[in-house]
Amino acid sequence: MKMSKLRTLIHEEGIIFSFSGLISQSLTTFIIKAVQEQLEELIKDSSIQKAIFLIITEQLQNIMSYSSNKHVAVGQVNVSPGSLLLAFDKEKAKYYITSSNEIREEDKEKISQRIDFINSMKKSELRKFSREQLRTAENKHDKGAGVGFVEMAKRSSEVLTYNFEKIDGKSYFHILTYI
Amino acid sequence: MENLIIESTTYTPNINFDAVHGELSIKGKSYPENTFEFYKPVNEWIIEYFESTPNKNINIQLDLEYLNSSSLKAYFDMFDCFEEAQNLGKVIEVKWLYDSEDDITEETGEDFIEDFQGLNIKLVVK
Numbered sequence: 001m002k003m004s005k006l007r008t009l010i011h012e013e014g015i016i017f018s019f020s021g022l023i024s025q026s027l028t029t030f031i032i033k034a035v036q037e038q039l040e041e042l043i044k045d046s047s048i049q050k051a052i053f054l055i056i057t058e059q060l061q062n063i064m065s066y067s068s069n070k071h072v073a074v075g076q077v078n079v080s081p082g083s084l085l086l087a088f089d090k091e092k093a094k095y096y097i098t099s100s101n102e103i104r105e106e107d108k109e110k111i112s113q114r115i116d117f118i119n120s121m122k123k124s125e126l127r128k129f130s131r132e133q134l135r136t137a138e139n140k141h142d143k144g145a146g147v148g149f150v151e152m153a154k155r156s157s158e159v160l161t162y163n164f165e166k167i168d169g170k171s172y173f174h175i176l177t178y179i
Numbered sequence: 180m181e182n183l184i185i186e187s188t189t190y191t192p193n194i195n196f197d198a199v200h201g202e203l204s205i206k207g208k209s210y211p212e213n214t215f216e217f218y219k220p221v222n223e224w225i226i227e228y229f230e231s232t233p234n235k236n237i238n239i240q241l242d243l244e245y246l247n248s249s250s251l252k253a254y255f256d257m258f259d260c261f262e263e264a265q266n267l268g269k270v271i272e273v274k275w276l277y278d279s280e281d282d283i284t285e286e287t288g289e290d291f292i293e294d295f296q297g298l299n300i301k302l303v304v305k
Contacts, residue, residue, distance in 0.1 A: 025212040029189045032210075047282045050245070054283070057210050057247045064212060078212065127286075131294050134255040151248040155283070 014088035022079040028060045035086060051155040051179050052086065052095060058148040059084060059099040059175065068104040094157065098176040105171045108164055118149050119159040126154050152177050180231055183224045191217055192243060196224060201234040210247035218253040222260060229264040237269055242276040244284060258295050265298060273300045
């Protein structure tokens, strides 16, 4: 691919950061740092900056926790294949973060129900619901607290958009969050 | 009881618990992948400390600028321990530090106040 073509595409699509490959904790730290450097110039509002970092962290850690294709790489590091994109939507004049990973077919319904329920709540209800979830062991699993989607919704200016896609017999989950 | 000191990393905070003076301080970012593993020894130290220390007054200072959702869960569990200790006669003061421009950390502090009304939690601008 010609670099000039890539550069034009990135510019036209408002892409600030994109990655597709193996996601790990060290990569999460790296992405947060890299994005922070990019955004310091672009965004003066520190709350928006922070919301972006928090949503990126939740999406990457969701990929690490829920991917149906996670495995252990060299040095006992957990890695899961996935994709993440941070971009600026010129029409809406908003930043968005979207990510994608392979999931187990049987988890589809659980994920849809959870996000639909979160999307049905107002911001004030979400805050209360988040606290209730954090105080109970419900939805707790070995890694996270099962509250990642709630935290994303709290920091987002729109409802969480998601869909599932089947490619070559594998199920993929995509999520899109506007700041 | 020995002090608990854990140096910070890029994704875990600095922990500095002074057993003699009853000063417990946590400062930094918290977004580890295995949150439960990181906070397990911290919460165990806290529980053992509250049970064994003769100190009545315990000051806790939390300066956390960045918390992922599973870390938030860990702090709700920690506040449960604070509340329990207070119910058993300790006098606990929690200072929640935040930057004046950081609405998200301020909001998190307000959530703790709302949920742990029996605890003395003060929001402090850095």
